[in-house]
Amino acid sequence: MKILICYFSGTGNTKRVVDKYVEVFKNKGCEVDTFRVENQNFEYNIEDYDKIGLAYPIHAFNAPSIIFDFIKKLPKLKEEKPLFIIKTSGEPLRLNNISSIKPMSILKKKNFKLTNEYHYCMPYNIIFRHTDSMAYKMWETAKKLIPIDAQEILDGTEVKLKKFPLGRPLAFVFRIEHWGGRFNGKRYKVKDSCVHCNACVNICPTHNITVENGEFHFGKNCIMCMRCAFLCQKNAIKIGLFEKWKVNGPYTFQKPDKEEENKHKKYCKKSYQKYFKRAEEKIKNAQKISAEEKDFSEEFEENSVVTAKNQ
Numbered sequence: 001m002k003i004l005i006c007y008f009s010g011t012g013n014t015k016r017v018v019d020k021y022v023e024v025f026k027n028k029g030c031e032v033d034t035f036r037v038e039n040q041n042f043e044y045n046i047e048d049y050d051k052i053g054l055a056y057p058i059h060a061f062n063a064p065s066i067i068f069d070f071i072k073k074l075p076k077l078k079e080e081k082p083l084f085i086i087k088t089s090g091e092p093l094r095l096n097n098i099s100s101i102k103p104m105s106i107l108k109k110k111n112f113k114l115t116n117e118y119h120y121c122m123p124y125n126i127i128f129r130h131t132d133s134m135a136y137k138m139w140e141t142a143k144k145l146i147p148i149d150a151q152e153i154l155d156g157t158e159v160k161l162k163k164f165p166l167g168r169p170l171a172f173v174f175r176i177e178h179w180g181g182r183f184n185g186k187r188y189k190v191k192d193s194c195v196h197c198n199a200c201v202n203i204c205p206t207h208n209i210t211v212e213n214g215e216f217h218f219g220k221n222c223i224m225c226m227r228c229a230f231l232c233q234k235n236a237i238k239i240g241l242f243e244k245w246k247v248n249g250p251y252t253f254q255k256p257d258k259e260e261e262n263k264h265k266k267y268c269k270k271s272y273q274k275y276f277k278r279a280e281e282k283i284k285n286a287q288k289i290s291a292e293e294k295d296f297s298e299e300f301e302e303n304s305v306v307t308a309k310n311q
């Protein structure tokens, strides 16, 4: 089976998830290509693939604007093509499910058929920094879910996320973030602690940061992905109106040696509990099925040997 996954990842969470999918699909014998939508040249012929994946981080309960720009440019297909969506976001609220409504209404007209949709909780890159143990738990959970979810995609078992009441108008309202990002992006500033390594200039997915005579300029194409501020080694980028929500420095996704204080332990508590409980149930169920299948095939093999000996 040939699979193409097109994705955007601002600060690495979605890429991490996509990389795991690629590993799993390849181990199952699939041919997999990936395309980072920030790269300009989309050289793939979608008609050549059996299934297409679209992956993105949720931005204000929507797909990031760069994903919209990408899917709008996709060609209309001659025949219907199965599509799976992979999303990551910091909290597991069901409201996040509305993020695929608008992208799907564009893609449906181009003959893409949504068959599977998965949402993985990954640590925040804005609002607040998740504790290392939470980041570790999120990633460990995603790592166990992905092989099960990937198998569903390959088996053709359709899985969709639950709808949210008034999802379409709500998603429309929250898409103010696309415009707000551009407005706020022009208000980014660089602090004196900047060492002019120019990493931000080089990694910005929309090439929105330029330097002239040692002065940084932030243009009007910011998509609020947070990559520049999150990865700045000197934490020298001020993100305009959202400075208080800034998160700086990559997560290690390692289990910390000692438990740190969780200042946000009440935040969306029930929602996280539900997410991890559902994930645990899905993982246990899949383990049970695979143990039963193993027992069955061992029994089948033993019986075949006995029958062969008796003949």
Ligand SMILES: Cc1cc2nc3c(=O)[nH]c(=O)nc-3n(C[C@H](O)[C@H](O)[C@H](O)COP(=O)(O)O)c2cc1C
Residues within 6 Å of the ligand: 008, 009, 010, 011, 012, 013, 014, 015, 056, 057, 058, 059, 060, 061, 062, 088, 089, 090, 091, 092, 093, 096, 122, 123, 124, 125, 126, 224, 225, 226
């Ligand atoms: C501008 C912006 C808006 C976000 N909005 C949401 C949101 O509505 N819901 C949510 O759970 N997480 C939200 N997040 C958090 C990201 O979705 C989350 O950290 C994601 O895993 C980041 O993925 P990436 O590293 O691939 O960019 C937002 C992040 C950014 C930068």
